[in-house]
Amino acid sequence: MLCGIDEAGRGPIAGPLVVAGVILLEDIVGLNDSKVLSEKKREKLFDEIKEKSKYHIVFSDAKLIDEKGLSFCLKNSILEIINNLKDFCDEFLMDGNTSFGIDILKHKIKADATIKEVSAASILAKVSRDRYMNKIASNYKEYEFQKHKGYGTKAHVEAIKKYGRSDEHRYSFKLKALGEENIGIQKSLF
Template sequence: MKQLCGIDEAGRGPVAGPLVMAGVILKDSIDELNDSKKLTEKKREKLYDLIIENSIYHIVSFEAETIDNLGISACLISGLKEIMQTIPDAEYIFDGNTTFGISGLRCQVKADVDVPEVSAASILAKVTRDRYMVELSKKYPQYGFEKHKGYGTKAHIDAIAKNGLSPVHRKSFKIKSLEQPTLF
């Protein structure tokens, strides 16, 4: 019987920073796993270390420039394929509603809540991405990445309006409140 490899991502929707994906096969069960968004930052950090110690895992990251050049779907497909190649001979389940046509992969809505391996992948992806955004905040303090992690909050949009886009912003993601009206 093949082991189950759960796959999830963090950072599909932000206007800055990377898309991070993780695949996880748990070697031992871990209590209190859940969708990373339903856990406190402190709990995610604690679980992150437990997952690393008790799993076979692979983490993939796509920078903003790659997302702009390839598109978010192509990055997701590439990440799924890389995880499946790096963690071979498993049964793969991806959180969401599409397999992007990848054979040998099944998807399940809310798998990050219902499937421990996907919950673990969700936590690895989110903690990895959040830590990276905190590091980026040191290089680009004017944007407040440590607070909003690159999502389009009012404070972040205001910072973009004041400072322009940084090299870690996704230029292909349109921010409606910053678009200039077209005059005819």
């Protein structure tokens, strides 16, 4: 059996990185890359995936991303998924172009659109992250997280200019619009 792995939240300037691993136990109709599905369709599939699979979801908050870097958080999340699901499958496949130095992890570009287990993981990661951002939005009204989910939209950057960063923001992600340097430079294990 195959465990598909995918992430949501690698690029936002606020909120967690969420990585999900999914082993499908039953067939599910309509799976695809979460980015091409409507929010309504993702929400419907989310519950069905949870009912018809073994899965594990890992959150890495903004503070951990700042302290350890994205690569560390991704690798540790994948290792946690492997550790939790290894008794139920014999193969692990990650969407993307790297296996993060993990010997038993295979990778494939666009796997989230072509491999049903990875599509399911994509949906679990995206919906979990979106629900988290919607949940915290009322505590951070000035940033309107429910609208952009922490991505660097113009309105979000303007809110940071006005109010500064919150504890949900990634301080290590430098913003050109704020005159910060080293855009996109993050710590790496490699």
